[in-house]
Structures are given as C-alpha cells and as structure tokens.
Amino acid sequence: MEFVLLLLMVTACAAVTQDLTGKMFTFPQESNTAYVKLTPNGLDFGAITVCLRTITDLNRSHALFSLSAPLSDNAFLIFKSTADGIQIYVHNKPGTFGGEDYKVNTWHSICSTWDSVTGVAQLWLDNKPFIRKYVGGARIRNPVIIIGQEQDSHGGGFDKTQSFVGMISDVHMWDYTLSACEIQKYMVDRNLTPGNVLNWKALDYRTYGRVLTEPKTTCSCTE
Numbered sequence: 763m764e765f766v767l768l769l770l771m772v773t774a775c776a777a778v779t780q781d782l783t784g785k786m787f788t789f790p791q792e793s794n795t796a797y798v799k800l801t802p803n804g805l806d807f808g809a810i811t812v813c814l815r816t817i818t819d820l821n822r823s824h825a826l827f828s829l830s831a832p833l834s835d836n837a838f839l840i841f842k843s844t845a846d847g848i849q850i851y852v853h854n855k856p857g858t859f860g861g862e863d864y865k866v867n868t869w870h871s872i873c874s875t876w877d878s879v880t881g882v883a884q885l886w887l888d889n890k891p892f893i894r895k896y897v898g899g900a901r902i903r904n905p906v907i908i909i910g911q912e913q914d915s916h917g918g919g920f921d922k923t924q925s926f927v928g929m930i931s932d933v934h935m936w937d938y939t940l941s942a943c944e945i946q947k948y949m950v951d952r953n954l955t956p957g958n959v960l961n962w963k964a965l966d967y968r969t970y971g972r973v974l975t976e977p978k979t980t981c982s983c984t985e
Contacts, residue, residue, distance in 0.1 A: 779966045786931035788974040789910050794922040796971030797910035802959045804937055807902045810838055811936040813873040813948045813957075814909075818928030819866045825912035825924055826872065827933075829905045832916050837902045840874050841912065850874050850883045852899035859885040859892040871932075871949050875939040878902075889949040891942065907960070909933065910973060931978050935960035 787798055812827050823844045831837035831853075839851035847860035864870060864887065873886040881898040884891065906913065909930055911920040934948070934957030947954045956963055969975065 779964050781963050782931075782965050782975070783963055784978055785975055786929045786978045787909065787969070788929050788976050789926050790972060790974065792922050792925055792927050793971060794911065794920040794925060796925070796973050797908050797920070797969075798973055799968050799970065800907040800909065800933070800960055801966035801968075802905060802907055802935065803961075804959050805904050807905070807937050807959075808879070809875075809877040809938045810902070810959075811873065811875045811938065811940040811945075811957075812838070812840065812934070812960075813871070813940075813945070814933045815869055815871050815931045816926075816928060817867065817869045818926065820927055821866065823924060824926050826909070826926065826930075827874075828908045828911060828913045829902070830908075830913040830916045831902050831906075832904055834902075835913050835915060835919070837905060838876065839912065840872065848872070848885055848887065850876065850885060850895075850897065852876050852881075852883060852897040853902075855897050855899065857883045857895040857897040859887075859895070862887050862890075862892070873940070873945045873948060875945075877939050886945050886949070889946060891945075907935075929979070932962050933957075933960055933965070934962055 824842050827840040829838040834853045836851035836854045841849045846858045847862050849856040849858050876883040881896050882894045883897045884894045906917040910926050912924040936957050937959050
C-alpha cells in the first residue's frame with residue numbers, strides 16, 4: 763500500500779506544470795536514455811516558432827529540439843551539424859544555415875521559425891537573423907516533443923551519438939511566426955510574450971534518465 767501511494771505521488775509530481783524561471787535542464791553525459799518530454803498546448807500546427815538557450819562543449823552533431831509526427835520523424839527539428847552548421851528540418855527536409863558563430867562553452871540564444879503557407883524557415887542566433895530559406899512542409903499534427911535526443915521514430919529511436927550534452931533553458935514555442943521585434947525581445951530577455959504552445963514559465967514536462975533540473979548557471983559576481 764505504501765509503495766502504491768509513493769508511486770502515485772511520483773506520477774503526480776511528474777505531471778505538474780512548473781515555473782522554470784531561472785532554471786535549466788542539465789544533460790551531464792552522452793546517452794540514448796536521457797531526455798525531457800514536453801507536453802504541448804495543441805496538436806495541430808500550421809506555423810511554428812521555437813526559442814531556447816543552450817550551452818555545450820560538443821564538437822559533433824547533436825539535436826537541440828526534436829518534434830516528431832506519426833509519419834514524419836523530423837517534423838520540426840533544430841539540429842547542429844558538424845559539417846553543415848545549424849539545420850532546421852520540416853517533414854524531414856532540411857534547411858541549412860551556415861556561417862554561424864556557434865562557440866562551445868558559451869550560452870547561445872536560438873530561435874527558429876517556419877510557416878506552412880510560404881514553406882519558409884528562418885534561423886536567429888544570438889540576435890543575428892539568417893536568410894530565409896524554403897523547406898516546404900504541410901501542417902504538423904499529433905507531435906511528440908523531445909529535448910536531449912533526436913527522434914528516429916515517433917517518440918523514440920534515439921542514438922547517443924546525436925544526443926545533447928550540456929544545458930538547455932528558456933524553452934518556448936508558439937503556433938505562429940514571431941515578428942523580428944518579438945524575437946529580439948527573447949534574445950535580450952525583455953518583456954517577451956511567453957510561448958502559447960510551450961511556456962518555460964508554466965512548463966508541462968517529464969524527465970527520463972540522467973537529467974537534472976537546476977538553477978541556471980550565470981556569473982554576475984563583483985569584487
């Protein structure tokens with residue numbers, strides 16, 4: 763009986779929406795078992811904006827944000843490729859954004875937008891917009907959203923050589939394309955309208971494997 767009550771308590775804690783302001787997810791080692799599953803507000807998207815902050819020391823390819831659909835493993839994927847820069851996949855078709863200044867052991871702010879009407883995607887890195895590129899894509903329905911791993915099947919198929927190692931914070935997602943002014947607000951962390959699909963200040967999530975939820979590490983020390 764006590765075990766059943768404990769199990770119910772753990773399950774309830776996992777399902778609670780939490781304000782993660784000032785916190786981050788830490789992925790401390792390479793694996794195919796550590797990830798965070800995010801529960802979106804909505805299941806049908808004709809446009810997407812995703813913003814997040816990340817720091818890593820990886821020099822290999824790795825996933826930053828993985829959204830799969832039943833018939834499309836990479837329905838909306840933000841992927842750092844060793845050879846090609848940062849890529850935005852929509853329904854398995856990549857748009858590659860080269861020439862970025864993606865330094866290791868440095869916090870980066872990343873936003874990606876896509877609209878099914880125009881089929882155009884765009885990347886922003888540290889308040890720098892890249893050119894808009896056509897990737898096409900129909901509406902995205904019934905998503906599974908994962909950070910820490912790249913989905914090679916709907917909700918699974920993880921490969922540790924594509925896993926994320928480092929810290930991720932301030933994850934937001936909208937069901938429309940943010941304006942340049944709104945993206946700039948995110949970049950400077952000022953008066954942002956929180957995501958209406960994923961909101962870091964009210965995030966419904968569950969962690970799996972070795973993932974830590976910790977205070978965000980920044981240095982503002984003065985002598």
